[in-house]
Amino acid sequence: MILGCGVVRTIxxxxxxxxxxxxSNRPIVADAEALHAIAFKPDVCQGKRILLTPNVGEFQVLSKRPWSSSEQERTIAVRQLAKHYQATIIVKGAEDYITDGARVYVDHEGSPYLTKGGYGDLLAGVAxxxxxxxKSPFDAxxxxxxxxxxxxKMASxxxxxxxxxxxxxxxxxHVLNQRRN
Structure with a gap:
C-alpha cells in the first residue's frame, strides 16, 4: 500500500x-503527507513492514534536525531515524540513503534530474x-x-x-529487460 501521495495537509x-x-497489516510505503502525519505519531510505525520515503525536507521534519553536508553524518542520522521510527528509510536525493537501522546503503545511481517533481511518486510506486x-522494505x-x-539516467x-x-x-x-539479460 502506498500512502500519502496527493493528500492535502489538514488535521x-x-x-x-x-x-x-x-x-493496516499490509506492507506500506509512506510518502509525502503520510510522513508529516507520522512525524506527529511516530509509534504508528511499530510492528509494521513500512518504508518511509522522505526527501531532504521531509527528513528534516521527521528527524527535527538539518541535513548534513557530510556523507558520514548523513548515514548516522538516517540510521538513527530508522531506529527511532522502527522503519526502513530511503532519503531521496541526487544520492539515496537507505537503511533499516542496521544495514545502510547509499545509492549513487541517481542524477540531479531525479530531484524534480514526480520522481518521488515514481520511486514510491516501484517500491x-x-x-x-x-521483497523486504530494505530490498525494495x-x-x-x-x-x-x-x-x-537513460531518459536524461x-x-x-x-x-x-x-x-x-x-x-x-528497458531497465528491467537489461537486468534480465
Missing part, C-alpha cells in the same frame, strides 16, 4: 492517514510494487532506487534537463 487528513496506518511481491528500497535512478541521456518523471517511467521496461 483531518493526518488523522485518516494515522488510522489507516494503525489498522510499493516490489513490497507487494514479497534498494531495487527501486536503482531502477528509477537507471531509468532516469536522451532529453537532458527537460527530463520528467514520466520520461523515466517510459524507460523502466
Amino acid at each position: 483531518a487528513a493526518h488523522k485518516a492517514l494515522v488510522a489507516i496506518l494503525q489498522e 510499493g510494487a516490489l513490497l507487494a511481491r514479497g 528500497a534498494k531495487a527501486a532506487a536503482y531502477l528509477v535512478g537507471r531509468a532516469g 541521456a536522451r532529453l537532458g534537463e527537460s527530463t520528467l518523471a514520466s520520461d523515466a517511467l517510459e524507460q523502466l521496461p
Whole structure:
C-alpha cells in the first residue's frame, strides 16, 4: 500500500492517514503527507513492514534536525531515524540513503534530474510494487532506487534537463529487460 501521495495537509487528513496506518497489516510505503502525519505519531510505525520515503525536507521534519553536508553524518542520522521510527528509510536525493537501522546503503545511481517533481511518486510506486511481491522494505528500497535512478539516467541521456518523471517511467521496461539479460 502506498500512502500519502496527493493528500492535502489538514488535521483531518493526518488523522485518516494515522488510522489507516494503525489498522493496516499490509506492507506500506509512506510518502509525502503520510510522513508529516507520522512525524506527529511516530509509534504508528511499530510492528509494521513500512518504508518511509522522505526527501531532504521531509527528513528534516521527521528527524527535527538539518541535513548534513557530510556523507558520514548523513548515514548516522538516517540510521538513527530508522531506529527511532522502527522503519526502513530511503532519503531521496541526487544520492539515496537507505537503511533499516542496521544495514545502510547509499545509492549513487541517481542524477540531479531525479530531484524534480514526480520522481518521488515514481520511486514510491516501484517500491510499493516490489513490497507487494514479497521483497523486504530494505530490498525494495534498494531495487527501486536503482531502477528509477537507471531509468532516469537513460531518459536524461536522451532529453537532458527537460527530463520528467514520466520520461523515466517510459524507460523502466528497458531497465528491467537489461537486468534480465
